[in-house]
C-alpha cells in the first residue's frame with residue numbers, strides 16, 4: 001500500500017510545488033483543503049480498488065453531509081421523528097437512496113469482474129465482504145438482500161471512518177511541525193538519514209522513523225480526530241457509583257482524558273513528543289489513558305493504516321519542503337464530529 005500512497009501523495013506535493021514562485025521566494029498555501037483528497041484516494045483506491053474520480057468524491061461528500069445531518073445538535077428527539085417529511089429527513093433519505101444505488105452498482109461491478117476473472121492482485125475490501133456473502137446461502141431470497149444491505153453499511157462505515165479523521169491527523173501533524181521548528185528539523189534529519197537518496201519509500205523506512213512516530217502520537221493526544229468514544233450498554237450494570245440501564249448510551253470524552261493533568265502531568269497542554277519516547281504507557285504514567293482509536297474489541301480497525309498514511313505524507317512533505325506557519329493562521333480547533341483546524345492550515349512553503 002505504501003507505494004500507492006506515495007503516488008497519491010506526490011501528486012498533491014507536485015501541485016503545491018507548482019504554486020511556489022520560481023524566483024526562490026516562498027509560497028503561502030492553505031494545505032488543509034488538499035488533504036481529504038489524499039486520504040479519500042487511499043480509501044477508494046487502496047481499499048476498494050476504485051479510482052478517486054468524480055463519483056468517489058461525490059460519495060465521500062454525500063456521506064459527510066449525511067453524518068453531519070445525523071449529528072446536528074437538537075434540544076431533544078421525538079421518537080419516530082425520522083419518518084416525518086421534514087427538510088432534514090427528506091434530504092437524509094435522498095442521500096441514503098443515492099448511496100445505496102452507488103454502492104450496489106460498485107458491488108455488482110466487482111461481482112462481474114470476479115466472475116470474468118478480470119481481477120488480479122490482492123483482494124480488496126469488496127472481495128472480503130463478498131466472500132462473506134458466499135458463505136451464507138445466497139439462494140435464500142430473504143437473506144441475500146439483507147447481506148447486501150449489510151455490505152453497503154460496512155462500505156459506508158469505511159468511507160466515513162477513513163476519510164476526514166485521517167486528513168485531520170495529517171493536518172494537525174503538519175501544523176504542529178510548522179509551529180515547533182525544532183521538531184520539524186529533528187523529524188527531517190531522521191527522514192533524510194533513513195531514506196538517503198532512495199526515491200521510493202517502503203514499510204521498513206516508515207518503521208525506522210522514531211521521531212515522527214513520537215510526533216504523531218503527541219498530535220493524537222492533543223488533537224484526537226475523534227473526540228469521544230461511545231458504547232450502548234448491552235446488559236444493565238453499574239460503574240462505580242453509576243447505575244447503567246440496558247440501552248443507555250455511555251460516552252467517554254477522549255479529549256478530556258488526553259488533557260488531564262492528573263494523568264499526564266503539569267505540562268499536559270504542552271507539545272512534547274518526547275513524552276512518548278519510551279512508549280504509550282510510560283507517557284501516560286501507567287494509566288490506560290491514550291485512546292485516540294477507542295478501546296477494547298470495537299476499537300478502530302484502521303488505526304495502523306491511519307498512522308502509516310500520516311507518516312507517508314509527512315515524510316515526503318518534509319523531504320521536499322521546509323515550512324512555517326503563515327501569519328494568516330488562526331488557531332481554532334473545531335470540536336465537532338472530528339477535531340479539525342477550522343481556519344485551515346496556511347503555511348509558508350519553501351522548496352528544498
Ligand code: HEM
Pocket residue numbers: 043047157158161162163165166169224225226228229230292293294295296297298299300301302303305306
Ligand atoms: C486518525 C484517524 C482515525 C481515528 C482517530 C479513528 C478513530 C476511531 C474511533 C475512536 C473509533 C471507535 C472505536 C471504539 O468505539 O472503541 C473508530 C472505529 C472505526 N474506524 Fe477509525 N479512526 C481513524 C481512521 C480510520 C481509518 C483510516 C479506517 C479505515 C479505512 C477506519 C475504520 C474504522 C472502522 C471500520 C471503525 C468501526 C469499528 C467497529 O465498530 O467495529 N478508521 N475509529
